[in-house]
Amino acid sequence: MGPDTSWRTPVPDRPGLTKRPRARNVRASGDGQSTPARDSLRLAAIIGGLVLALVAGFGLGRAVGASGPGANGPMGGVGATSGHAHAPGIPSDHTHAGPASVDTAVGGLAVSAGGYTLVPASTMMRAGVPAPFSFRIDGPDGRPVTKFAIVHDKPMHLIVVRRDLSGYQHLHPTMTADGDWQIGLTLPATGAWRAYADFAALNAAGAQTGVTLGVDLTVAGAYTPTPIPPAARDSTVDGFTVTYEGTPRVGATHPLVFRVFSSGAPVPSLERYLGAYGHLVALREGDLGYLHVHPENQLYGGAVKFWLAAPSPGRYRMFFDFQVGGKVHTATYTMVVS
Ligand SMILES: [Cu+2]
Structure with missing residues (x-):
């Protein structure tokens, strides 16, 4: 499954996303005629294309087409519309420009994106004290999502890091039947922490939407940030x-x-x-x-x-x-x- 198709994965609730913005732009700018009405149509098409490209880059870049253990699934994180997988056999020594490599091609900046919302039960933790952390993902219909695709062996990847980028943890919570995700979590130091829920939700039709949502967790107390170490290889x-x-x-x-x-x-x-x-x-x-x-x-x-x-x-x-x-x-x- 190539990544170039992954971000076009149809999302029934948002049919516009199945369209191909670039193709529309090409048509809009290639007809060789210009009238005010055509110009405004053209502008609308271009703006629509840009919005779609941004939305696709932000929320659907990792929309999952192939998944499961061992699958070389869509990569690039919420990658970038240009962050695409290279299946085995594809020449791997090439580079190519990604016209849609927009600055928004990262995930985890929002608590809600692509119709999905991360809802933590609590965001307050105490330094060094193990505690249950639980959350749910509400879907486009406002109800908790209970069906997730298995991506790299897990239906949910939870990344936790302090906002100074120290203390990285990669965890795999488990879900109850009604969509509550739970994991034991210890935040060793005071400060604000970022928790990322990285998943691919499945809708009733079986379509997958890959999203990474983020929320801050806080540990009260005096906070001394750790400087980011110098660049090294x-x-x-x-x-x-x-x-x-x-x-x-x-x-x-x-x-x-x-x-x-x-x-x-x-x-x-x-x-x-x-x-x-x-x-x-x-x-x-x-x-x-x-x-x-x-x-x-x-x-x-x-x-x-x-x-x-x-x-x-x-x-x-x-x-x-x-x-x-x-x-x-x-x-x-x-x-x-x-
Ligand atoms: Cu993981």
């Missing part, structure tokens, strides 16, 4: 050194390749975790815009290869989850996109 975690190559750019999809070393030697036994050899979340400094990228289905010379289009210049914190010996580790980086 290697990260040490649990005795592993993990490097990455590649330089994401704005408006074009470029490869990012991660290699895991132990005692100076490449680790030969990377394992699949949640159906993929790695999971990459990038959070933008300033607004904590969220990108979640999944890698190519197979290792690439022993390394894990992602495709990423940066939504804008700036600094990002990247969190790379990988598994060795049955244990998940997270390497962290500061990346600068110029």
Whole structure:
């Protein structure tokens, strides 16, 4: 399932989204005639196209076409209309401009998007005290969603990070029959935290809508932010050194390749975790815009290869989850996109 079709996944409640804004623009500007009426129609078509492109980039970029364990599902997080999957077999050494790589091609900035609303039971936590965190996702009909697609082995991915981009956690809540998601959560330090619910809702017709919603959680008390570490291409975690190559750019999809070393030697036994050899979340400094990228289905010379289009210049914190010996580790980086 190619990503280029994913963001066009029909959404019955919002039929306009099934249209192809760019094609309309082409027709509108290519007729060679100009009258006031035509001009206003043309303008309407262009504006409509832009709105659709923005909506698609914001809320439906990850609308899921292929899913399930091992599927090389649509990647690019709420990716970008240009953040598209590369199925095995597609030449992977190319780059291409993404005309729709708009600045909004990140997720997690809103508590409600694409008709779906994140409703937490409570957002107040106490530092270092384990507590249940529960929430529901209300759908376009105002009722809690109870059907979710399995994307990378899970129906719901919950990412939690402090707003200074420290303290990253990647959790998988469980759902009750009536749509309440629950997970035990410990926020170790005071301050404001961001929780992202990354999911693909299923409607009655079986259509999937991928959305990442975000909400702030607060831990009362004196707050000392942790400065973002300097940019680096290697990260040490649990005795592993993990490097990455590649330089994401704005408006074009470029490869990012991660290699895991132990005692100076490449680790030969990377394992699949949640159906993929790695999971990459990038959070933008300033607004904590969220990108979640999944890698190519197979290792690439022993390394894990992602495709990423940066939504804008700036600094990002990247969190790379990988598994060795049955244990998940997270390497962290500061990346600068110029
Ligand atoms: Cu997950």
